[in-house]
Each structure stands twice: as C-alpha cells, then as structure tokens.
Amino acid sequence: MVVSGAWGAFWGTWSALLPAVLERADATPGELGLVLTAVPVGAMPAMGLIGRIAVGREHRTLLLTAAALALGIVALSGVSGLGGLGIALFLVGAGSGALDVCLNAAAARAERVSGRPLFQAVHAAFPVAVITAAPLTGLARQSGMSIRAVLLLSAAALLGSVLPLLGPAAKDHARRRADPKGPADPHWRSAWLWGAAIGVLGGCVLVVENAVEQWSVLLLEEDKDASVVLASAAPAVYMAALTVSRLVVQRLPRLRTRDLSVLAAVGGCGGFAWAALAPTAESSLAGFAVSGLALGPLMPALLSRAGQQDASGYTVSVVSTVSYGAFLVSPLLVGSLTDWMSLPGALACLASMAVPLLGAAVGARVRPGRGRPRGPREDSRGESRR
Structure with a gap:
C-alpha cells in the first residue's frame, strides 16, 4: 500500500505541475500533449518485458522498478526542452509501467500466501495519494x-x-538461488490467453476512467457552463467515489467478480453516460460519483482473480499489460468520435463498454472456470507444492 501511495503521489504531483512544465518548456498545449504520449509508449514494452522476469522475484523486481522510476523522475526534474522532456517521460513511463506490473504481482503473491484480500486496499491507496x-x-x-x-x-x-x-527482496533472491525454476512453472500460453481475456475487461473499465481524467473538466466547462472550480472537481469526485467503493469491497470479500462486473456495466457505464448527457454540472458530478462507485472495485477484483488462478503470478502481469492499452485507446477513441459528434455524445458512446462486461458476467455463469491456467499452489511459507 505504501508503494502504491507513493506512486500515486508522483502522478498527482505531475498533473498539478503540468502548467508550470508547459511554461518552462515554452511550448504550446498541442506540443506538450504530443510529448506526453511518450509515457504510454515507454510503459507498454516495459510492462510486457517485466512480467516474465517478476515470476518468483516479485519483491525484488518491485524494489528495482521503483528505484528505476525514481531515477526517471530525477531525470525529469532537470530537463526543460521538449526533446529532453520526451526522453525523460519515456523513461518515467517505462518505470511506471514496470512498477504497475510488479506491484500487482507482489499483491497477488501476498494474497495467495496470507489468504487475505489485499488488492482493493492496495488500489485504493493510489487515488487517495493522487x-x-x-x-x-x-x-x-x-x-x-x-x-x-x-x-x-x-x-x-x-x-x-x-x-x-529490502528484507523480502533478499528472501526472493535466496529462494531463486535455491530453486532456479522459481516457485511455480507458469503455463505461458494459457496464462496469455486467460490473462488477455481478463485484461480486455479491465481495459473496458480503464477506458472510462481515462476519459474521466482527460475530458471531464472540459465537458463541465464547455458544455455544462460550470465554473473553473466546479469543473476541476470532476476527476476528484470520481476518484473519491472509486476509493470509497474499493475500501467497502475490501470489507466484503465474498462479493463475486461476476457481480462486480454487472455492477460496473449497469452503474458504472450508466452513471458515466448520465454524467456526459446530464443537463447541469451538478447532475454530471453526481453521475461521475455513481460511475466511480460502481467501476472502482472491478479492476482490483479481476487482478485478484487472476492471481488466485495462477500461482506463478504471470497471469496478473498479462492482465496488467493488456488492460493498460486502454490508456492508448481511450483518448484516440474519444478524439475520433468528436470528429463526428459533440463531446457529450462521444463520451456517452463509451457506455458501450458495458457490453463486454455483461457478456463476461453471463459467460461466467454459463461456463465457470473454463480455460483458466492453474499452477502449483503455495503454502503459508510461499513455497510451491509440486
């Protein structure tokens, strides 16, 4: 949770620094926006590469990727021109993406070893810090x-x-030296197939979440005639609701992922559509709050489920990587739709993310458990049973 909070604190800091960064770089908003794409461009390959490395080394790789991100932040602090800024953001994106995967892998392993649900609390720390x-x-x-x-x-x-x-990372190293094959032998193909399927569902959630982060303020200012202060509250309202719902679900571990999928589809996507099309800024904020409450618990639940089904933890890495693609898809999708319709209409179209979520819930009821990767189970000491 502490690492997740520090990670979220950086991104909250960075978002608040963007006006000053724009001024220091002496660039236009369009130029800065283009340079900011270096973050996902750096993150995607790093996430794909770190997944296999992290198997059996979750704490060690988490420590190293956090250190790499910190070095990227140091490099970012010393650049001003657009070229240097793009390179530094690429490094920050790579470090942040790798940290995302390793944090989820470490949380999945901690859940398997302790038997306690942890993902909701870990993922709640990030928005609180932001x-x-x-x-x-x-x-x-x-x-x-x-x-x-x-x-x-x-x-x-x-x-x-x-x-x-530092202590757990040293134990990871000692365990790997004693057993070079690692604590489990993941079924790579099955993990990719199953992880990609779960990752697509997570991506549906993140498409909406990214749209809130990038477009909600503009929506309220230009289409709902909201003041600057009221409009700027939209992302915070969504994040606060998302945090509350994750902490509540943390206390209700018996809630099934299928039920959370239905809640996300109906309440999350429905609330987002209402926020986009509502006649006033105040009712839009209410829609964002409902959307955050309903969508918040699903992504951590999907990661937890992937970790429970694959003792190697690799499926969790695949889910993290595939779902992150939403941060590339969402702005491109909304931008393209605005060429054909208004911004409220374009955002309302994202409510179609409910379709795969509902389809997955129905499919889970009809064919529960089919195709899931299964690896050796870990006992309370974190050792695999072969």
Whole structure:
C-alpha cells in the first residue's frame, strides 16, 4: 500500500505541475500533449518485458522498478526542452509501467500466501495519494518551490516507500538461488490467453476512467457552463467515489467478480453516460460519483482473480499489460468520435463498454472456470507444492 501511495503521489504531483512544465518548456498545449504520449509508449514494452522476469522475484523486481522510476523522475526534474522532456517521460513511463506490473504481482503473491484480500486496499491507496498530492503541489508552487525541488521530493518519497521491501527482496533472491525454476512453472500460453481475456475487461473499465481524467473538466466547462472550480472537481469526485467503493469491497470479500462486473456495466457505464448527457454540472458530478462507485472495485477484483488462478503470478502481469492499452485507446477513441459528434455524445458512446462486461458476467455463469491456467499452489511459507 505504501508503494502504491507513493506512486500515486508522483502522478498527482505531475498533473498539478503540468502548467508550470508547459511554461518552462515554452511550448504550446498541442506540443506538450504530443510529448506526453511518450509515457504510454515507454510503459507498454516495459510492462510486457517485466512480467516474465517478476515470476518468483516479485519483491525484488518491485524494489528495482521503483528505484528505476525514481531515477526517471530525477531525470525529469532537470530537463526543460521538449526533446529532453520526451526522453525523460519515456523513461518515467517505462518505470511506471514496470512498477504497475510488479506491484500487482507482489499483491497477488501476498494474497495467495496470507489468504487475505489485499488488492482493493492496495488500489485504493493510489487515488487517495493522487487527490492529496495534487493540491499540495499547487500550494508548493504558490509558495515558490521550483519544479525540480517538487519532483526530487517525489522521487525521495518513492525510494523511501520501498525500504521495507529490502528484507523480502533478499528472501526472493535466496529462494531463486535455491530453486532456479522459481516457485511455480507458469503455463505461458494459457496464462496469455486467460490473462488477455481478463485484461480486455479491465481495459473496458480503464477506458472510462481515462476519459474521466482527460475530458471531464472540459465537458463541465464547455458544455455544462460550470465554473473553473466546479469543473476541476470532476476527476476528484470520481476518484473519491472509486476509493470509497474499493475500501467497502475490501470489507466484503465474498462479493463475486461476476457481480462486480454487472455492477460496473449497469452503474458504472450508466452513471458515466448520465454524467456526459446530464443537463447541469451538478447532475454530471453526481453521475461521475455513481460511475466511480460502481467501476472502482472491478479492476482490483479481476487482478485478484487472476492471481488466485495462477500461482506463478504471470497471469496478473498479462492482465496488467493488456488492460493498460486502454490508456492508448481511450483518448484516440474519444478524439475520433468528436470528429463526428459533440463531446457529450462521444463520451456517452463509451457506455458501450458495458457490453463486454455483461457478456463476461453471463459467460461466467454459463461456463465457470473454463480455460483458466492453474499452477502449483503455495503454502503459508510461499513455497510451491509440486
């Protein structure tokens, strides 16, 4: 949870720094937007590569990827031109994507070993940190703190968050030396097929989530005649609702993933469509809140389910990688749709993400468990049973 919080704090800090970064780079918003695509471009290959490496080394790779992201943040703090900014953001994206995979793999292993649900709490820490860090960064900027100083503090916080992993990482290394094959022998093809299927469902959730992050403020300002302050509250309202729902579901471990899929399809996508088409800004905010409440628990539940079905943890890495593709698809999809219709209409079209979610819920009822990868189970000491 601490690592997830420090990771979220960086991205909350970065979002609040963007106006200052734009000014320092002496660039147009369009130029900056193009450079920002370096983040997902760096993240996708890193996520694909780190998945196999992390099997059996979850704590060690989490520590190393957090350190790599911190170094990327340090590099980011010292650049100003668009070229250097693009290179630094590529490195930050690679580190962040790899950290995403390793964090989920470590959480999946901790769930298997402890028998306690952890994903909802781990994933709740990220939005809480984003919501907290963004206004604190604004206060730091207002007090005169430089971009470099703020980012260096963020890198230091991230490094500090992984210090408790030094012991578990050493045990991972010793375990790998004693058993080079690792704690489990993943079925690579099955893990990819099953993980990709779950990842597509997670991607449906993240398509909507990314749209809230990128378009909700613009929607409220331009189409709902909201004030700047009221419009800027939209992402925070969504994130706050998402956090609350994850913490609630953490206390209700018996809720099935199938039920959460139905909730996400009906309440999450329905609430988002209402937010897009509502006549007033206040009713749009209510729609975003409903959407966050309904969508929030599904992604952690999907990752938890993948971790339970594959003791190697590799399926979790595949789910993380495939679902991340939503961050590339979502802005392109909304941008393309706005060439044909208004922004509210384009956003409302994203409610179609409910179709695969409902289809998966129906399919799980008809054919539960078919095609899932199964590996050796781990006992309470984290050792595989062969």
